[in-house]
Amino acid sequence: MPDLLHPVALVVAILADAAFGEPGWLYRRMAHPIVLIGSVIAWADRRFNRDSDTGAARRRAGRLVCATLTLLALLLGWGIQSLLLSLPGGPLWLGLLMSTLIAQHSLYTHVGDVAKAMELSGVEGGRIAVARIVGRDPEALDGAGIARAAIESLAENFSDGIVAPILWGLVLGLPGMLAYKVINTMDSMIGHKTPRHLDFGRAAAKLDDLVNLPASRLSALLIILASLTRRGADAGGAIRAVRRDARRHKSPNAGWPEAALAGALGFAIAGPRRYHGVLVADPWMNDGGRWQLTAADIRASLSLYWRACAVLGAGVLIASLS
Known part of the structure; x- marks a missing residue:
């Protein structure tokens, strides 16, 4: 039975998050774990990323911060997991804690809000809603651009927020989940190619690419299976899009789920985007697909997304019983 505790807890986590999402009543009274992680990263950025340091010194400091916070997350996760599993009903309590590190429900809600806003308020409402989940300039988006942005966010976050x-x-239980969330949050906060973070955040960005590599490929496979x-x-269309376009994406990982989702539904997503007034000429995922997308296409993507989540959950359940 001890070997099964991680998968059993994960089954609980997946079901709890799918059913309840993030309980607002709880996080109005206490900080979400990701908020706490972000606070620690922000402190480390202020403390160790000094403007007076050379680029080499900033890179060394960034590597040290990245390694230290990852190791601390592993140790903290191991301690909490050991404590919870020593209690009656340990896998249940562990699973409920793990559910706070999964984003199935919240991702569905946020992307669904974009479709709802477009249906109720047109382009202006869609721009407001999509600005909450993507970094591109919402004022430059028409209705099709809003829908593509929401679908791209859904595909990419399926990989790094769930899978x-x-x-x-x-692989590692709660320590692995917590360490992953620390690495992913570091990348989102300091892994940018800005003057302040180009050197300091380099290690976090590279480590995030590494730890997301297996999940991105698995995400594409789950979408292909869900399309069946x-x-x-079209599972065949998803496979063809992944084989042709996934490696053309500027990210080593995001192209896999994006190409799979686009190919499965006949869409073309990604492509040229505008960030902070600068046009970025990215390649299309499923080049040649339909790119004039609507709120209905967002809802079709959400339907396929939930099926992919179900396939993932079934795989974890099988692992817990094997």
């Missing part, structure tokens, strides 16, 4: 933490949870269960989805 990756669950995969690392299967949805009428109108």
Whole structure:
């Protein structure tokens, strides 16, 4: 039984997050774990990323911070997991804690809000809603651009917000999930190519690419399998899009789930985007697909997304019983 505790807890985590998401009543009274992680990273950035340091010194400091915070997350996760598993019903309590590190429900809600806003308020409402989940300039987006942005966010975050933490949870339990979330949050906060973070955040960005590599490939496979269960989805199209376009994406990982989702539903997503007034000429995922997308296409993507989550959950359940 001890060997099964991680998968059993993960099954609980997946079901709890799918059913309840993030309980607002709880996080109005206490900080979300990701908020706490972000606070520590922000402190380390202020303390060790000094403007007076050379680029080499900043890179050394960034590597040290990245390694230290990752190691601390592993140790903290191991301690909490050991404590919870020593209690009656340990896998249940561990699973409920793990559910806070998975984003199935919240991702569905945020992307669904974009479709709802477009349906109720048109382009202006869609711009407001999509600005909450993507970094590109919302004023430059028309209706099709809003829909593509929401679908791209859904695909990419399926990989790094759901598949990756669950995969690392299967491998290392809570320590793996917590360490992954620390690395992913470091990348989102300091892994940017800005003057302040180009050197200091380099280690975090590279480590994030590394730990997301297996999950991105698995995400594409899950979307392909899910497309077999949805009428109108094309598993063959998903496979062709992944093989042709995934490696053309500027990110070593995001192209895999994006190409799979686009190919499965016949969409073309990614492509040229505008960030902070600068046009970025990125390649299309599923080049040649339909790019004039609507709120209905967001909802079709959400339908396929939930099926992919179900396939992932079924795989974890099988692992817990094997």
